Amino acid sequence: MFAVAKNPYALPFNFTCFNLGSFQPGHPRVSVPEMDLIPKLGKLFFVSQQNNKTNQAVELTDSDDGFDVVSAGNQGQPDHLVIMVNGIIGSASDWGYAAKQFVKMLPDKVIVHCSECNSSTLTFDGVDRMGERLAEEVLEVAKLWPHVSKISFVAHSLGGLVARYAIGKLYGNHPEGRIAGLKPFNFITVATPHLGSRGHKQLPLLCGVPFLERSASQTAHWIAGRSGKHLFLTDNDDGELPLLIRMVNDSKDIKFISALGSFKRRVAYANAHYDHMVGWETSSIRRQHELPNSNLLSENEKYPHIVYVERDQREAGKTVPNGTPASVSPDDYEETMIRGLTQKPWERVDVSFHNSTQRYIAHSTIQASILIQIKRML
Numbered sequence: 001m002f003a004v005a006k007n008p009y010a011l012p013f014n015f016t017c018f019n020l021g022s023f024q025p026g027h028p029r030v031s032v033p034e035m036d037l038i039p040k041l042g043k044l045f046f047v048s049q050q051n052n053k054t055n056q057a058v059e060l061t062d063s064d065d066g067f068d069v070v071s072a073g074n075q076g077q078p079d080h081l082v083i084m085v086n087g088i089i090g091s092a093s094d095w096g097y098a099a100k101q102f103v104k105m106l107p108d109k110v111i112v113h114c115s116e117c118n119s120s121t122l123t124f125d126g127v128d129r130m131g132e133r134l135a136e137e138v139l140e141v142a143k144l145w146p147h148v149s150k151i152s153f154v155a156h157s158l159g160g161l162v163a164r165y166a167i168g169k170l171y172g173n174h175p176e177g178r179i180a181g182l183k184p185f186n187f188i189t190v191a192t193p194h195l196g197s198r199g200h201k202q203l204p205l206l207c208g209v210p211f212l213e214r215s216a217s218q219t220a221h222w223i224a225g226r227s228g229k230h231l232f233l234t235d236n237d238d239g240e241l242p243l244l245i246r247m248v249n250d251s252k253d254i255k256f257i258s259a260l261g262s263f264k265r266r267v268a269y270a271n272a273h274y275d276h277m278v279g280w281e282t283s284s285i286r287r288q289h290e291l292p293n294s295n296l297l298s299e300n301e302k303y304p305h306i307v308y309v310e311r312d313q314r315e316a317g318k319t320v321p322n323g324t325p326a327s328v329s330p331d332d333y334e335e336t337m338i339r340g341l342t343q344k345p346w347e348r349v350d351v352s353f354h355n356s357t358q359r360y361i362a363h364s365t366i367q368a369s370i371l372i373q374i375k376r377m378l
Helices: 092-105 119-125 129-145 158-173 210-231 256-261 280-284 330-341 360-369 372-373
Strands: 002-004 035-040 043-048 067-070 078-086 110-114 151-158 183-192 266-271 308-313 346-352
Touching: 067 092, 078 092, 078 129, 078 158, 092 151, 092 360, 092 372, 119 129, 119 210, 129 158, 129 210, 151 158, 158 183, 158 210, 158 256, 256 330, 256 372, 266 280, 266 360, 280 346, 346 360
Parallel strands: 078 110, 078 151, 151 183, 183 266, 266 346
Antiparallel strands: 002 067, 035 043, 067 110, 308 346
16 A cells, blocks of 8 residues: 655656665654655655555555545545545544555445545634535545545544535536436544534533533634534524534525435444533434433344444435525424434444543544444445
């Protein structure tokens, strides 16, 4: 495998070789005697030339924030582009390990791109601005791989909302059921606050204390900027409804729900316990009474952290108006989002790290724990 940058130079692949035993000062030595050195946007990428059948991905010697991971040892061309999106205060490196594991497991099938356009404090810019940037990035990446025909998204935390906005923009450019000109396959969110973080224990670290939840809604923008307003549904741009409410239906300019419905499969992974950042309801798009009873949760022998799977569930017997209504009471925000999002069937996968030493950082741990299960979807 090898890592390549988002915008490679138009140079022959094997244009020079270096012995890394005498590489530039300040960079760690790499225990591979001969490798190709490829400059990409000021970063250094290395591809092993020891054995064409066993090419391995080698980490960048400097900090890497955005890259594609593809297999260099297969004879065919992967036709499935997987976009991985980080959450708040995150970066492309958050998905670096997962990207390499996906390509190792599916070397002839996937190209994995770890999004780099929304990192660090840029994640405070708001779901819409971040979504615009992600849409532009996906279009650029798709151009680099003209043989690719399919696209999937895997997004963590806030990144799931950003990805939902981006696909709406990308679908608008390709109304024939395509996302960035590609056939949409899987839309996978991991611990994403689909219903926002407002009240009802949606931000578990506040312990469901009403005073703390009200205070958080009023002050979130001080900590997380525009993104905080979106998460707590306090944005009121030009007198419009909060963005997350508008994103559960098609609008005049952006086909949010049509884009989501174009994917062959939608999956919401949610932490049933120990996630202090994103509540179980909001990440699994359920009402409180719809959460599985604790006695129904059981470990999966094949995937030990998977405790419950609910397949392809959508709202039954309820009609949703075409388009978001002009006004919605704050008391009805959550119900409006659930009914809007479940116009399309979702598979819910509940995860628990109850017996793991990593349980208290479940919000991050879930990223790595679901790799093998996601593999079967790609």
